[in-house]
Amino acid sequence: MADLAIDSAGNLFGFLEPGSDDLYSISKATGLATLVGDSPSSAVSGIAFNSADVLYFEDVGTLHTLSTVTGASLGIIGSSGLLLGMGVAFDPADVLYALERIGTGVGGARALYTVDTTTGAATFIGATTGGMDALEFVSVPAPATLLLLAAGLAGIGFTRRRQRAAA
Numbered sequence: 001m002a003d004l005a006i007d008s009a010g011n012l013f014g015f016l017e018p019g020s021d022d023l024y025s026i027s028k029a030t031g032l033a034t035l036v037g038d039s040p041s042s043a044v045s046g047i048a049f050n051s052a053d054v055l056y057f058e059d060v061g062t063l064h065t066l067s068t069v070t071g072a073s074l075g076i077i078g079s080s081g082l083l084l085g086m087g088v089a090f091d092p093a094d095v096l097y098a099l100e101r102i103g104t105g106v107g108g109a110r111a112l113y114t115v116d117t118t119t120g121a122a123t124f125i126g127a128t129t130g131g132m133d134a135l136e137f138v139s140v141p142a143p144a145t146l147l148l149l150a151a152g153l154a155g156i157g158f159t160r161r162r163q164r165a166a167a
Helices: 143-166
Strands: 003-006 012-016 022-026 033-038 045-049 055-059 062-066 073-079 084-090 096-101 110-115 122-128
Touching: 012 033, 012 045, 045 096, 055 084, 084 110, 096 122
Parallel strands: 003 045, 045 084
Antiparallel strands: 003 012, 012 022, 022 033, 045 055, 055 062, 062 073, 084 096, 096 110, 110 122
């Protein structure tokens, strides 16, 4: 699989290339990949779900949305004219990020862009590590959330201690 994406219900999809350029659903329990359907042909591509579970497909700088039922393109949004798609991911604010392949080979140079999901236009952020081919955003609890959790656990512990002492 060239790229993987998980929707909000936990369904895992993969895009297989080169050669077949197909969308697959993948069982997280068994790893079995089931063909969903043929997708637009590509040599450099990436897939990612936004928060509304729309599956975006960056295909050598052309941004599409894909059907998770047939694998077919639901339409071309636009093109950046760049070799984007080495890795794509949405951040928590639904901003789409993509890597551009600007070097040759597996370890070739890469650059990071944001991609406008209404036009396909890309905005350069900066050069990044050569050979990078995947992006992912992970939610990390804010320090205030952890402090609140700790205070709650301490309160529970204090209450139990008082109950034991009173008994």
